[in-house]
Amino acid sequence: MSLSQLISWCVAAITFGTVIMYGCIGETVNQKSGGLNLGVPGVMQLGGISALAAAFIYEKSVGTPVPVVGMIITLLASMLAAGLGGLLYAFLTVTLKVNQNVTGLTLTIFGTGVANFFGGSMMKLSGGVGTISVSATSSAFRAKIPFLSTRFGTFGSIFLSHGWMVYTAIIIALIAQYFLSRTRTGLNLRAVGENPATADAAGINVTKYKYLASVIGAAICGLGGLFYVMDYIQGTWANDSAIEALGWLAVALVIFTSWKPKNSIWGAYLFGLCYWAYIYIPAGISKFFAAKLKLTNLTYMQNLYKMLPYLVTIVVLCVVSRRRKRENQAPASLGISYFREER
Amino acid sequence: MEKKTTHKAPLFHIRKKDDTTLIQAILIRAVFVVLALLVSALFIFFVTKLDPVSVYTSMFKGAFGTARRTWITIRDTCLLLMISVALSPAFRMRFWNCGAEGQVLIGGLTTAALMIYFGSKIPTALLLLIMLAVSAAAGGIWALLPAVFKAKYDTNETLFTLMMNYLAIQLVEFFVDIWDKKQSHSVGIINMAGHGGWFPEVLGQQYTINIILVVIITVAVYVYMKYSKHGYEGAVVGESVATARYAGINVPSVIRRNVLLSGAIAGIAGFVEVAGISHTISKQTAGGRGFTAIIVCWLAKFNPFIMAIISLFLVFLDKGAAQIASDFGLNEFASDIITGILLFFILSAEFFINYSISRSEPVKEEH
Numbered sequence: 001m002s003l004s005q006l007i008s009w010c011v012a013a014i015t016f017g018t019v020i021m022y023g024c025i026g027e028t029v030n031q032k033s034g035g036l037n038l039g040v041p042g043v044m045q046l047g048g049i050s051a052l053a054a055a056f057i058y059e060k061s062v063g064t065p066v067p068v069v070g071m072i073i074t075l076l077a078s079m080l081a082a083g084l085g086g087l088l089y090a091f092l093t094v095t096l097k098v099n100q101n102v103t104g105l106t107l108t109i110f111g112t113g114v115a116n117f118f119g120g121s122m123m124k125l126s127g128g129v130g131t132i133s134v135s136a137t138s139s140a141f142r143a144k145i146p147f148l149s150t151r152f153g154t155f156g157s158i159f160l161s162h163g164w165m166v167y168t169a170i171i172i173a174l175i176a177q178y179f180l181s182r183t184r185t186g187l188n189l190r191a192v193g194e195n196p197a198t199a200d201a202a203g204i205n206v207t208k209y210k211y212l213a214s215v216i217g218a219a220i221c222g223l224g225g226l227f228y229v230m231d232y233i234q235g236t237w238a239n240d241s242a243i244e245a246l247g248w249l250a251v252a253l254v255i256f257t258s259w260k261p262k263n264s265i266w267g268a269y270l271f272g273l274c275y276w277a278y279i280y281i282p283a284g285i286s287k288f289f290a291a292k293l294k295l296t297n298l299t300y301m302q303n304l305y306k307m308l309p310y311l312v313t314i315v316v317l318c319v320v321s322r323r324r325k326r327e328n329q330a331p332a333s334l335g336i337s338y339f340r341e342e343r
Numbered sequence: 344m345e346k347k348t349t350h351k352a353p354l355f356h357i358r359k360k361d362d363t364t365l366i367q368a369i370l371i372r373a374v375f376v377v378l379a380l381l382v383s384a385l386f387i388f389f390v391t392k393l394d395p396v397s398v399y400t401s402m403f404k405g406a407f408g409t410a411r412r413t414w415i416t417i418r419d420t421c422l423l424l425m426i427s428v429a430l431s432p433a434f435r436m437r438f439w440n441c442g443a444e445g446q447v448l449i450g451g452l453t454t455a456a457l458m459i460y461f462g463s464k465i466p467t468a469l470l471l472l473i474m475l476a477v478s479a480a481a482g483g484i485w486a487l488l489p490a491v492f493k494a495k496y497d498t499n500e501t502l503f504t505l506m507m508n509y510l511a512i513q514l515v516e517f518f519v520d521i522w523d524k525k526q527s528h529s530v531g532i533i534n535m536a537g538h539g540g541w542f543p544e545v546l547g548q549q550y551t552i553n554i555i556l557v558v559i560i561t562v563a564v565y566v567y568m569k570y571s572k573h574g575y576e577g578a579v580v581g582e583s584v585a586t587a588r589y590a591g592i593n594v595p596s597v598i599r600r601n602v603l604l605s606g607a608i609a610g611i612a613g614f615v616e617v618a619g620i621s622h623t624i625s626k627q628t629a630g631g632r633g634f635t636a637i638i639v640c641w642l643a644k645f646n647p648f649i650m651a652i653i654s655l656f657l658v659f660l661d662k663g664a665a666q667i668a669s670d671f672g673l674n675e676f677a678s679d680i681i682t683g684i685l686l687f688f689i690l691s692a693e694f695f696i697n698y699s700i701s702r703s704e705p706v707k708e709e710h
């Protein structure tokens with residue numbers, strides 16, 4: 001493999017990893033409060049589509065759109081829509097005590113529906129498949145760091161050549177890590193997730209924490225959808241439910257990182273490397289397997305390589321559960337609704 | 344020193360109730376379904392400015408407008424019901440099998456393989472039996488793998504089964520590429536000419552066998568769960584693993600057995616889909632039913648009769664929304680939105696069935 005291939009593989013992995021890093025951090029915050037939200041794929045799609053819709057409306061209504069204004073509107077719209085998804089989840093699971101898995105899956109169905117419905121409608125409005133373009137707003141998200149992005153040789157082209165949201169993802173991961181492990185509020189949040197009855201007895205407002213964790217977590221997840229739409233596919237839309245598959249990977253990444261946001265920084269990029277491996281695996285390896293399997297076409301092997309991120313997740317799941325280290329386990333009350341009178 | 348404290352009593356008091364009668368429960372659900380339809384109507388109106396009544400009429404026509412449409416609605420209801428039934432032995436143990444999607448795909452994939460390689464060599468009746476057995480085995484194995492790890496190491500089954508879905512999707516894509524002769528990423532209709540391995544028409548109806556299979560399996564699973572020792576063991580494990588151990592139940596083996604059963608039935612659903620309905624295989628073969636079935640199964644609390652009603656309702660919505668899409672130039676994903684709204688309301692209804700809310704009485708000052 002040549003150096004330029006290796007660089008482009010790493011660049012692709014970082015861009016991909018950023019999408020699921022946002023999803024992973026948001027879901028970690030929520031899971032620490034005891035809420036297992038399987039609606040992450042739906043929430044990410046809500047964040048993505050509302051970002052696109054906001055940018056679309058803004059660019060259509062203004063003659064010469066200002067990229068930065070579009071960017072701010074987009075960010076707000078995305079976090080608002082995703083946050084509302086989180087609010088709905090919290091209302092159903094905390095206040096109405098509905099089963100978390102079922103609520104999350106419904107949220108995924110709903111979010112996928114909303115995203116593809118409005119995405120499809122926007123495609124129609126703008127004249128057909130692949131014609132939505134919010135280039136001005138998208139350019140604000142993809143702007144590279146001045147001066148730095150072209151310096152430092154290989155290191156620069158791999159790590160310094162991205163849009164700004166790649167770096168904010170890392171910052172948010174570090175903030176979330178600090179918040180969860182070093183602050184009083186973070187400690188309270190973890191207490192709620194470990195044992196809500198004890199937290200309640202200690203005077204912590206369990207309902208408030210669960211609601212806030214769900215809403216803020218969902219808003220962070222929504223940024224993943226936003227990044228996907230604005231940076232990854234450069235301000236367009238495709239009704240292919242790609243975000244849904246990424247959303248499930250984000251949920252898997254939460255376990256991979258053993259509920260520590262700082263681990264998501266390298267974990268997400270590792271998932272990205274696995275995801276894109278099918279393009280960069282050397283032809284020699286493909287030839288070897290293709291000959292063993294008597295395949296006529298080498299590209300058929302790519303379908304099997306695409307299993308890699310999922311296989312890695314499964315292996316990690318098994319290893320983590322086998323080791324049973326206490327600090328790597330899920331919050332104790334994860335997935336269970338809290339009802340004060342049952343404690 | 345006496346300190347005056349003021350207690351802020353919550354405005355409402357929520358308590359669990361178990362005296363809801365069946366009629367009350369049905370009424371509460373009906374009210375929420377009506378509310379959901381109203382909210383969906385608002386959504387339809389604001390997005391399209393169409394008259395919701397004519398939209399709902401159009402939905403009804405889409406699902407039951409002609410004899411053929413009615414049959415398709417029944418056929419799809421059967422399939423969704425079958426996958427929901429498949430999930431119940433696993434859910435009964437609180438084993439969250441989110442991998443029905445993959446188990447259906449693998450069942451469908453093995454069925455398609457047998458149709459392609461043996462469609463013209465083995466008589467259809469025998470081939471159908473072989474496909475039934477092989478698809479059940481394939482779906483069962485696909486589910487058994489997460490179950491083995493759950494039983495041994497308590498590995499998170501929700502994510503494991505989810506990941507298995509994606510392995511199944513990639514495996515299907517792999518074989519579709521191999522079987523596809525025209526480089527179109529699709530295998531097309533298998534055995535179009537000889538109908539090898541297709542469900543034959545019975546009593547002049549194309550889908551008779553689908554219905555018979557679903558009825559047999561639904562009844563069998565119901566009896567297994569309600570009246571057999573094995574089914575009872577699963578229920579005990581679901582209530583409390585500690586109790587099950589104390590009672591001398593071999594928990595790992597119960598988990599493995601019930602999940603194997605669950606996957607096998609999902610695999611058979613894949614067989615029904617490929618040999619009995621679409622006669623092709625693609626990554627869309629399961630079509631999200633594996634996820635919808637989770638909600639159906641949980642809402643019905645393992646009661647197959649209620650599962651059938653909910654399945655019918657969801658399929659009706661899906662067909663209806665597809666009809667609106669073509670009648671009014673909407674996009675087909677409207678059906679997912681309406682389904683989502685409806686499910687949110689039905690889920691909320693459960694709260695009002697299981698809990699009662701009353702205004703709190705003012706806290707009396709103690710002297």
